[in-house]
Amino acid sequence: MNDFKYIKPYLIRYLPAYVFGILLLVAIDALQLITPLIIGHFTDTLMSGNLTAEKIPIYMIAVVGISVLVAAGRFGWRMTIITTAKKLEYNLRNQIFEHLEKLPLNYYNHHKTGDLMAHCTNDVNSVRMAFGSGIVMFIDAMFMGVMTILLMITRVNLNLTLLAILPLPLIAFFIIILGKQIRIRFQGVQEAFSDLTDNVQEAFSGIRIIKSFVMEKKTLAHFNEKSQGNFDTNMSLAKIFGFVHPLVAFISSTSTLIALIYGGSLVIDNVITIGEFVTFITYVGMLTWPTMALGFVYNVIQRGQVSLRRINVILATEPEIADADDLLDLYNFEPTIEVKNLTFAYPGTDEPVLKNISFSVKKGETVAIIGRTGSGKTTLMNLLLKLYNVDENTIFYDDKDIHKITVKALRDQIGYVPQDNFLFSKPIAYNIGFANESLNEDQVKAAATVSQIHKEIMDFQNAYETELGERGVNMSGGQKQRVSIARALYKKPPIVMLDDSLSAVDTKTEESILNHLKEELVGTTTLIVAHRISTIKDADQIIVLDQGEIAEKGTHETLMQVDSIYKDMYTKQLLEEKIAKES
Incomplete structure (x- = not known):
């Protein structure tokens, strides 16, 4: 895989900024190389007795002037290269998030x-470091290293330069040798962070269960285990860096020692001047960073490469539900549904969840789907929503194959209330009007009234502007279900799908909601998945699923006239209600 495949467009877009920043960086590096020459000239002038009071301010102004220019230049290249790397990070993170939204439900399973989350945070940050600090260190190290050595040779002494720089390549050598270990350990750090993040997210999402079962200590022990793993992997990486810094300091001091001993002897022998010696020692100190940086930039790029490859795996994952070029962008199709001989197995499995399902729904009809747990009711709803791919010529809307209709056009025509009534940490009004770009207060209240949640919303301190907790934690299960129903009704879609949407409300509230829905959904094609038969006995058509197949089909009256699964379920539910009332 081409590692740069997905970030290449951003690199091309920001190339001018990178070029400008690099040129500015090179200019600043060149200015820094002048300062040792000035100091050396000052020293020689001082030692020769030619230094006058008038000349001292000139040297001072030169050094201070270069320092000011260097400071301004550093700000300039940081604002170009580092800011550009930040823009790359911003675009890449957005691209990942956008791509993740396109991936099917099965991917998240x-x-x-x-x-x-680790991919969107740590990995993207590592890529940004590679294209920000990594580029700076590479250019800085190469230019400063080459130019410093050239100046040491041409302005001081060739032999002294060769001896002094002899130990310095060892710095880059050892850091590159350690690079493989750094890459392996950094991979471990990223994976440990992913595990820790996943553990924290899961614990906070399930905090009610943890508290209700008094499992705080057990959960804390599990968190400590993940946290210790994260600590250990980070320490294993830190140990390498902890070894590198003393190693660099030791090798650098060796170069300085050689320069002092051999350079000092050259001064004594009058081969070089004291000023040239001072210049040389300054250059040796300046040369340490470029040599060290070459090793570090290798490691930064290695870490960025590891993270980029992890990101590329996500971006290379093709969405299973994708629109082809020849699809119909139908926004006013007739809300009729037909399912023909539909058989479906989840990706990666061989056992069909649904087998030979066939039925049709006319415009304005209410069709109920009922069956025991695990019979395939929710799976069927997911397929009608095009959340999974099905075989061609099995599902039709307005006589059009579902494969011929764009995902957006299809789902825009459907108001869906899932089993998992997920609410966002936003105001209640936002959650109800989520499906539309604009928010109409009257329509929000109307949808809430139909779903029998308006009065309870008004009891909140800030009414419709009440901020919900994570996943709507400050609402009961029944309240969340009714807000979800209001969210589907707010769209005013031609097709409504309710997946066991009234299971958390009492019978009286359920009856009131159904009566309001019956009025609101006149002329709307409606599919209702339910466990309670009282919810759906007035449906135009009732489909009974059993082990993924249609076992029975008809109206409430026709199904009650024969010995059937439906009749058995209804009889048991009536008995349960009778026992509940008597108790």
């Missing part, structure tokens, strides 16, 4: 939230 096999990838942990913590891993995905």
Whole structure:
């Protein structure tokens, strides 16, 4: 895989800024190389007795002037190269998030939230470091290193330069040798962070269960285990860096020692002047960073490469539900549904969840789908929403194959209330009007009234502007279900799908909601998945699923006239209600 495949467009877009920043960086580096020459000339002038009071301010102004220019230049290249790297990070993170939104539900069944969060944070940050600090260190090290050595040779002494720089390549050598270990350990750090993030996210999401089962200590022990793993992997990486810095200091001091001993002897022998000696020692000190930086830039790039490859794996994952070029962008199709001989197995499995499903729904009809747990009701709803791919010529809307309709056009025509009534940490009004770009207060209240949640919302301190906690934690299960129903109704869609949407409300509230829905959904094609038969007995058509197949089909009256699964379920539910009332 081409590592730069997905970031190449951004690199091309920001190339002018990178070039400008690099040229500015080179200019600043060149200015820094002048300062040792000035100091050396000052020393020689001083030692020769030619230094006058008038000349001292000239040297001072030159040094201070270069320092000011260097400071301004550093600000300039930081604002170009580092800012450009930040823009790259911003665009890459957005691209990852946008791509993750396109991936099917099945992808999230096999990838942990913590891993995905780590990709969007740590990995993107490492890529930014590679294209920000990494580029700066590489250019800085190469230019400063080459130019410093050239100046040491041409302005001081060739032999002294060769001896002094002899130990310095060892710095880059050892850091590059350690690079493989750094890459392996950094991979471990990223994975440990993913595990820790996933553990924290899961614990906070399930905090009610943890508290209700008094499992705080057990959860804390599990967190400590993950946290210790994260600490250990980070320390293993820190140990390498802890070894590198003393090693660099030792090798650098060796170069300085050679320069002092051999350079001092050259001064004594009058081969070089004291000023040239001072200049040389300054250059040796300046040469340490470029040599060290070459090793570090290798490691930064290695870490960026590891992270970029992890990101590329996500971006290379093709969405299973993708629109082809020849699809119909139908926004006013007739809300009729037909399912023909639909058989479906989840990706990666061989056992069909649904087998030979066939039924049709006319415009304005209400069709109920009922069955025991695990019979395939929710799976069927997911397929009608095009959340999974099905075989061609199995699902039709307005006589058009579902494969011929764009995802957006299809789902825009459907108001869906899932089993998992997820609410965002936003105001209640935002959650109800989520499906539309604009928010109409009257329509929000109307949808809430139909779903029998308006009065309870008004009891909140800030009414519709009440901020909900994570996943709507400050609402009961029944309240969340009714807000979800209001969210689907706010769209005013031609098709409404309710997936066991009234299971958390009492019978009286359920009856009131159904009566309001019946009035609101006149002329709307409606599919209702339910466990309670009282919810759906007035439906135009009732489909009974059993082990993924249609076992029975008809109206409430026709199904009650024969011995059937439906009749058995209804009889048991009536008995349960009778016992509940008597108790």
